[in-house]
Amino acid sequence: MGGLIGASGLGGTSPASAAAPHHGPRPEDFHGHRQLLVPELLLLPEGPVRDRAVLVSGGTFRAVGPAEALIAAHRDLEPVRLDGHLLMPGFVDAHHHLTQSFGKAQSFGQPSEIFKTVWEPLEHALDEESAYVSAKLAALEALRGGFTTVADAGTRAPVDVAAIAKGTEEAGIRCVLSKIVSDGTGGPAHLERWDGHPLVHPSLAIAVPEDAPAGTLKRTAALCTEAGAVLQIHVNEHLASVERSLKSVGRRPVEYLHHIGALGPHTLGAHATLLTPTEMRLLADSGAAISYNPVASAWKGNGVAHATMLAALGVRFGMGTDGTRGDGFRLIDAGETAQRLAYGLGSGDSVCGAGRMWLDHATTHSADAVGLGKVTGEIAAGKAADYLVVDLDVPELTPSYDLRWELVRLANRDQIAAVVVAGRLRLWHGRPTDWDAQALIARAAKLGPQVVERAGLQRVEPVYES
Numbered sequence: 001m002g003g004l005i006g007a008s009g010l011g012g013t014s015p016a017s018a019a020a021p022h023h024g025p026r027p028e029d030f031h032g033h034r035q036l037l038v039p040e041l042l043l044l045p046e047g048p049v050r051d052r053a054v055l056v057s058g059g060t061f062r063a064v065g066p067a068e069a070l071i072a073a074h075r076d077l078e079p080v081r082l083d084g085h086l087l088m089p090g091f092v093d094a095h096h097h098l099t100q101s102f103g104k105a106q107s108f109g110q111p112s113e114i115f116k117t118v119w120e121p122l123e124h125a126l127d128e129e130s131a132y133v134s135a136k137l138a139a140l141e142a143l144r145g146g147f148t149t150v151a152d153a154g155t156r157a158p159v160d161v162a163a164i165a166k167g168t169e170e171a172g173i174r175c176v177l178s179k180i181v182s183d184g185t186g187g188p189a190h191l192e193r194w195d196g197h198p199l200v201h202p203s204l205a206i207a208v209p210e211d212a213p214a215g216t217l218k219r220t221a222a223l224c225t226e227a228g229a230v231l232q233i234h235v236n237e238h239l240a241s242v243e244r245s246l247k248s249v250g251r252r253p254v255e256y257l258h259h260i261g262a263l264g265p266h267t268l269g270a271h272a273t274l275l276t277p278t279e280m281r282l283l284a285d286s287g288a289a290i291s292y293n294p295v296a297s298a299w300k301g302n303g304v305a306h307a308t309m310l311a312a313l314g315v316r317f318g319m320g321t322d323g324t325r326g327d328g329f330r331l332i333d334a335g336e337t338a339q340r341l342a343y344g345l346g347s348g349d350s351v352c353g354a355g356r357m358w359l360d361h362a363t364t365h366s367a368d369a370v371g372l373g374k375v376t377g378e379i380a381a382g383k384a385a386d387y388l389v390v391d392l393d394v395p396e397l398t399p400s401y402d403l404r405w406e407l408v409r410l411a412n413r414d415q416i417a418a419v420v421v422a423g424r425l426r427l428w429h430g431r432p433t434d435w436d437a438q439a440l441i442a443r444a445a446k447l448g449p450q451v452v453e454r455a456g457l458q459r460v461e462p463v464y465e466s
């Protein structure tokens with residue numbers, strides 16, 4: 001894969017080699033309505049494969065097949081050879097809060113259940129402009145981390161969610177955009193407003209079951225089922241919320257949602273870190289999905305979702321950042337590590353899903369969990385061309401024996417050469433190709449602290465005895 005051996009046959013001395021044309025991928029390779037891409041390796045559902053090509057047209061994968069046959073069938077296209085690179089699906093963040101990006105470092109060192117002390121005041125202090133900048137900043141960070149889709153779990157900011165859509169659209173990321181409907185109004189209008197949008201997919205949210213009466217929860221779930229959208233709701237994340245649920249309705253959150261008829265294939269529950277075996281069974285039987293958020297557990301949780309158990313029981317789950325950090329490779333690494341420390345070590349499970357489980361659950365299964373299983377999440381004909389081009393010629397991945405596990409444990413976002421959403425190049429080596437990221441970062445650096453100041457966050461500042 002390296003350049004030196006391959007170049008020796010060209011007969012050039014050093015100066016001639018230096019003047020030789022550059023054969024690595026270039027941003028212009030990804031421009032235009034149609035491309036025939038021939039990567040060194042293509043990550044398909046069955047694993048990484050060689051000698052395959054993909055035909056992208058109009059933002060969609062039109063064909064995936066043997067490189068030779070596709071090149072022969074499309075003589076009008078110059079094949080784009082991505083030697084030394086992997087073409088893989090973009091990561092799908094199944095749980096994000098795009099309007100919390102100004103305060104993410106404010107959560108460090110805080111006890112659990114900080115939504116009351118940090119997130120609610122922070123979001124309430126946002127206006128249209130700062131909500132837009134926050135969302136666009138989060139979208140940029142997510143794209144840099146290899147996410148091509150993010151599911152926003154619903155903002156509490158007193159703004160029209162169009163401010164969030166503006167940020168994600170301008171950055172170019174696909175977004176499952178929620179509207180909080182705990183008061184029982186606005187759901188149908190929101191679902192209709194974004195119906196058929198190429199990059200914004202509507203969803204409804206109720207932050208936690210205790211926020212809405214049973215009738216509203218049930219009606220919202222029914223609306224989502226009818227519209228093919230997901231109902232996003234935080235469930236069984238913290239001990240305090242599980243206990244509040246037991247005290248107020250006599251059931252744990254997942255049991256309660258099932259009891260009132262709000263748990264089904266269109267429910268996307270976030271976290272689910274504190275599940276009884278009965279609740280795991282309810283999730284499996286109802287077809288509900290959850291978002292496994294390992295970094296959120298480490299930063300502010302009371303537990304780690306038993307993802308390997310959920311997988312064994314057939315519970316659908318994706319993986320989410322919860323707005324912690326927008327880095328896909330670090331998310332899957334954390335997913336494996338958290339699972340290993342919380343459950344694998346205790347049971348002698350040295351495999352813990354291997355690399356494949358975490359890659360699959362952060363891509364195709366995450367797309368399924370957020371209701372976009374037919375749209376994105378894998379390299380397949382008919383799916384959106386949401387993909388990453390990843391440099392494999394790095395010491396970390398050399399030599400390679402099991403690429404999927406290596407991607408989980410060893411890969412880094414600095415290897416992502418290109419981030420493409422709906423066939424359009426959005427980032428080239430971490431930078432947008434058609435808008436000024438530095439201006440946005442400067443704006444956020446100024447605006448963020450002003451919002452935090454206005455919010456009056458109630459941080460716990462422990463006294464450290466030396």
Ligand SMILES: [Zn+2]
Nearest residue numbers: 153234270322
């Ligand atoms: Zn959340």
